Amino acid sequence: MPGIVIIGTQWGDEGKGKVVDLLAESAEMVVRFQGGNNAGHTIVRDGEEFKFHLIPSGILYPGRTCVIGNGVVVDPKVLIAELDGLRRRGVDVSALRLSANAHLIMPYHVMLDTAGEAKLGKLEIGTTKRGIGPCYADKSARLGIRVQDLLDPKILRKKIMAALEPKQQLLRPFARDPKLDLHAMTEEYLRYGHRLEPHIADTSRLCWEALDAGRTVLFEGAQAALLDLDHGTYPFVTSSNPIAGAACVGAGVGPTDIDEVWGVCKAYTTRVGAGPFPSELDDEVGAMIRDRGHEFGTTTGRERRCGWLDLVALRYATRLNRLSALAITKLDVLSGIDPLRIAVRYRGSEGAVFDDFPYHQSILHTASAEYEELPGWEEDVSEARSEDELPPEARDYLAAISDGTGVPINLVGVGPGREQVIATAAAGVRA
Numbered sequence: 342m343p344g345i346v347i348i349g350t351q352w353g354d355e356g357k358g359k360v361v362d363l364l365a366e367s368a369e370m371v372v373r374f375q376g377g378n379n380a381g382h383t384i385v386r387d388g389e390e391f392k393f394h395l396i397p398s399g400i401l402y403p404g405r406t407c408v409i410g411n412g413v414v415v416d417p418k419v420l421i422a423e424l425d426g427l428r429r430r431g432v433d434v435s436a437l438r439l440s441a442n443a444h445l446i447m448p449y450h451v452m453l454d455t456a457g458e459a460k461l462g463k464l465e466i467g468t469t470k471r472g473i474g475p476c477y478a479d480k481s482a483r484l485g486i487r488v489q490d491l492l493d494p495k496i497l498r499k500k501i502m503a504a505l506e507p508k509q510q511l512l513r514p515f516a517r518d519p520k521l522d523l524h525a526m527t528e529e530y531l532r533y534g535h536r537l538e539p540h541i542a543d544t545s546r547l548c549w550e551a552l553d554a555g556r557t558v559l560f561e562g563a564q565a566a567l568l569d570l571d572h573g574t575y576p577f578v579t580s581s582n583p584i585a586g587a588a589c590v591g592a593g594v595g596p597t598d599i600d601e602v603w604g605v606c607k608a609y610t611t612r613v614g615a616g617p618f619p620s621e622l623d624d625e626v627g628a629m630i631r632d633r634g635h636e637f638g639t640t641t642g643r644e645r646r647c648g649w650l651d652l653v654a655l656r657y658a659t660r661l662n663r664l665s666a667l668a669i670t671k672l673d674v675l676s677g678i679d680p681l682r683i684a685v686r687y688r689g690s691e692g693a694v695f696d697d698f699p700y701h702q703s704i705l706h707t708a709s710a711e712y713e714e715l716p717g718w719e720e721d722v723s724e725a726r727s728e729d730e731l732p733p734e735a736r737d738y739l740a741a742i743s744d745g746t747g748v749p750i751n752l753v754g755v756g757p758g759r760e761q762v763i764a765t766a767a768a769g770v771r772a
């Protein structure tokens with residue numbers, strides 16, 4: 342089965358990095374197709390932790406081609422720092438390929454992101470302030486600078502000049518910042534281009550060649566369905582499309598190249614930044630989950646908001662992505678919480694019941710979740726390696742997720758380590 346998309350089904354940080362790392366063992370290529378260094382994907386190997394922001398989570402396998410696709414927005418300074426950091430740890434990064442068509446995050450994008458949030462004040466989105474939104478905005482406005490522009494000093498300077506001009510007004514508070522000097526910026530980005538040149542490639546073609554040869558290509562999503570620009574909790578979303586359909590656009594492959602879509606889902610829910618979260622727990626259970634699940638952002642270190650698993654939202658993500666499998670992570674974190682609750686419907690402020698994810702923003706902001714209760718379990722499950730080593734209550738909890746979505750669970754995470762995983766019977770040949 343050559344084309345497999347792996348995406349987040351909630352508000353991010355579901356453990357996509359870990360699932361990609363596991364599947365990458367039998368893949369030829371791992372491709373990031375959207376987002377930028379707002380992502381933080383963690384892999385724990387032999388007790389050693391790796392955090393990836395731009396580089397695909399397959400890089401730890403020697404020789405695995407890792408692609409940053411055209412749909413990603415790339416801060417070259419961050420990418421170079423990530424490459425250098427991995428090299429220092431002895432990781433061979435020579436198989437990284439960077440799309441010539443990917444857009445670059447420029448210093449003014451980061452400044453605009455920060456300024457935009459400050460302007461919104463109490464209405465802020467809580468972005469990662471990495472310049473993601475302004476960079477995608479320039480891409481759509483056809484004022485973007487692309488990776489390939491780094492290879493031509495004249496074109497680069499011209500494009501920066503054109504892009505910078507309309508920003509001067511918006512960035513008045515930063516007017517004297519040397520980072521906004523055209524000459525200095527052009528020189529800085531030419532240096533980055535020089536460093537990145539060996540990695541720059543026609544990455545769509547690389548994907549086609551691997552797929553045509555029947556090799557497995559993993560498409561690694563960043564962020565998640567409910568942060569999707571079109572389908573998420575707008576405007577409290579990111580500026581790209583993290584759903585599976587975007588893998589085709591962001592990597593340059595066709596829909597029929599995709600054979601499977603795996604949705605990664607935490608056994609509970611978390612969210613970083615502002616926006617509606619109907620099953621949020623603002624009590625000691627939420628604090629306990631945050632504490633035990635180490636729910637602090639990989640990228641910004643912010644506290645993650647925690648809550649119960651939300652089946653209404655998960656069913657929505659299931660359909661948006663047409664999931665073929667689920668990977669449930671962090672089941673271990675729920676040990677000792679009894680009873681457990683799963684949100685099965687929302688109730689609007691005027692009493693209306695919503696079995697489906699409501700399209701109207703005002704409803705979502707005021708709706709509260711209604712729950713089904715399930716018995717919890719006391720046992721530590723972090724050593725379980727097969728379903729039958731799980732307590733019956735944990736198996737029932739997983740069955741409730743699978744039955745509630747109609748999607749088989751292929752993997753269950755019981756700890757951050759690479760080996761702390763259960764391949765279920767549903768995973769079939771892959772188990």
Ligand code: GDP
Pocket residue numbers: 349353354355356357358359380381382383384385634639669670671672673674753754755756757758
């Ligand atoms: P991503 O952005 O979706 O890749 O997820 P993050 O890496 O931001 O956050 C997931 C966190 O949970 C990381 O610290 C992982 O090491 C950790 N993790 C992943 N799977 C499991 C699991 O099954 N159990 C526990 N306890 N931690 C996990």
Ligand code: IMO
Pocket residue numbers: 349352353354355379380381382466467468469470471472473474562563564565568577578579580613614615639
């Ligand atoms: P991974 O890939 C969790 C959130 C931010 C903010 C909103 C918009 O690790 O799951 P942005 O900087 O993208 O304009 O911020 O999206 N956000 C994430 N939350 N995990 C992520 O990535 C996220 N990337 C962005 O907190 O609410």
Ligand code: MG
Pocket residue numbers: 353354355380381382383639
């Ligand atoms: Mg993350």
